[in-house]
Amino acid sequence: MKRPNRVAVIGVGIIGACVGWNLTRRGAKVVFIDAGQPGEGVTNWSFSWVNASNKTVRKSYFDLNVAGLATYRELAAAIGPGSWWHPSGHLRWADDPAAEAKDLKNSELLAAWDYRVEVCTGAEVRSRFEPALTMPGEVPVWFYPDEAWVHGRHLVGRLVGQAVASGAELYSGIAVRDIGTGADGRIRTVALADGSRLDVDTVVNAAGPHASQVAGLIARHLPMRREPGAVTRLDCARVPVHRAMHAPHIEIRPDGDASVVLHSREIDALIGTGQDPAELGRLLRESARRVVPELGSARVTETRVSNRPIPADGFPSVGALPSVPGYYEAVSHSGITLGPVIGRLLAAEILSGKRDEMLADFRPERFSL
Ligand SMILES: Cc1cc2nc3c(=O)[nH]c(=O)nc-3n(C[C@H](O)[C@H](O)[C@H](O)COP(=O)(O)OP(=O)(O)OC[C@H]3O[C@@H](n4cnc5c(N)ncnc54)[C@H](O)[C@@H]3O)c2cc1C
Known part of the structure; x- marks a missing residue:
């Protein structure tokens, strides 16, 4: 699988920030785009409790949340604790x-x-x-x-700041209005609200509560509660x-x-x-x-x-959509708990093409059937 040339992360709440930070760290070219300001969406208006004790509805979901807690500890070691992290x-x-x-x-x-x-x-x-x-x-x-609580806006600021210092681009206060594909169906561009167009070959839909509108830009129906x-x-x-x-x-x-x-x-x-x-x-x-x-x-x-950004069956929608090469979804409730683990797993999938077993129950294509 070919490494992406340039990845547009659409939406810079906790999930987009974690995906983009992981991609940048692994050498990918990332452009963050947010209609508002990074971290000021639902991420800033969350109870922000990092937990798996409330996630016993399905064992695979519990396991993903337990991995979420472990990934926070790795993240705190990698970027340093501070006003964002309260274990x-x-x-x-x-x-x-x-x-x-x-x-x-x-x-x-x-x-x-x-x-x-x-x-x-x-x-x-x-x-x-x-x-x-x-x-x-x-x-x-x-x-x-x-368990812990997290200051989501501070964490987003820290991750985006580090990614930008490592070469990522940031467009804030400007919405994505269109996603362009080529004759082969692959992602080619994103169009912004000011009429400009960016060449990209990969997009990550991390638009939180607005994810179904962004999915609609590639004619995908993502049902949400x-x-x-x-x-x-x-x-x-x-x-x-x-x-x-x-x-x-x-x-x-x-x-x-x-x-x-x-x-x-x-x-x-x-x-x-x-x-x-x-x-x-x-x-x-x-x-x-x-x-x-x-x-x-x-x-x-x-x-x-x-x-709340909740796909219709209550579980995250994370990973590639095979019918649209270059399009990835990262949409989840409990996104404060899951942001870092989703960021780590999705960045690895985007760069290697390998699908992690931990996401098997949470694949976007379950809504395409
Ligand atoms: C009341 C409440 C309590 C919660 N409590 C918890 C909890 O205790 N623990 C927990 O783990 N989770 C909790 N959650 C859920 C958690 O807050 C969310 O899952 C998480 O914040 C989602 O982050 P996000 O990055 O997907 O969304 P957001 O933070 O909303 O980020 C999405 C971004 O996308 C941008 N955007 C939208 N459309 C476009 C577009 N067209 N172009 C460009 N940008 C766009 C927006 O401006 C926004 O900044 C709670 C949620 C609520 C509402």
Whole structure:
């Protein structure tokens, strides 16, 4: 298989940044193109929890997420840790017997799959990890020590900065409007919103929630779900939590030195029922206050509703599309967890033509049948 001459990475969120960084590192010529600014799409409005404990629906998907965690550790060694990387583990507890039984069953399955999990009590969590939490002293809490959270926008900035320093090109604030193919069906060009055209022989569709529109440029139908989520940032003079956690009715994590991020599936269910994002933000803060009282006085800085980039069957779509030589897809929910491993595997496939077994269940052509 011939090495590509020039690869256009369409979309520079966490997934495009990871693919482009890996390609550049291996000597490929990369041009990053983003309709907005790198890292400011859903990557910046994510709960950003790096995990496999929530991925037990299918063993191959769990294994891919476990590889995602391992690839983060390799990435941190390669580019250096910093404001983007927070390997502080994850806490989960419930306030009703049915949810608690579900958490217990999941933790037993995970332990059987050799995934590290510790069970503590609420009192131990407060004394060992998180003194600002209110929770019953005897409540069981599952602690997943190998999990993490990531500052997605900072990571994208770091990866794109390194790639550009190594020769990659970056077009930001300009959308791809067309993808041109030759008479042989191979990728030849991408056309940008300003009317310019770039010669490329490979494209990577990493357009996140807009991936089906980009797929449409080569007349491909990529079916995607519509599952919006609301994320809120709070301004805090002192950040009272130290790690990502799923508390009853609310997910909380730090977001740097002066900010906290909140999300809740229960609040997501209210999207489209007439409440504006500011109201959703206030509801999230109210839920967080019950777990971390001092968050009750924190100011909501912004709430954003974003679509999750989820292919229709819920699983990633990653790899070549054999019917259009030179076209590759890299579209996934849990893209924060999976970005680095998708980047590593897809870059290897683009450069060698070899298809990694780890992606066997997540191939784009399953939607072409
Ligand atoms: C509420 C919520 C909570 C989440 N929580 C988690 C979590 O805890 N853990 C986890 O792993 N994942 C989580 N996710 C999912 C995760 O955030 C996404 O899977 C991931 O950020 C996707 O990254 P991306 O690079 O594909 O998309 P994006 O970050 O959106 O990047 C795509 C880029 O493509 C650009 N683009 C679009 N169209 C074009 C075009 N025509 N031309 C050029 N550029 C274009 C956009 O400007 C954008 O910058 C969550 C998502 C949501 C919404």
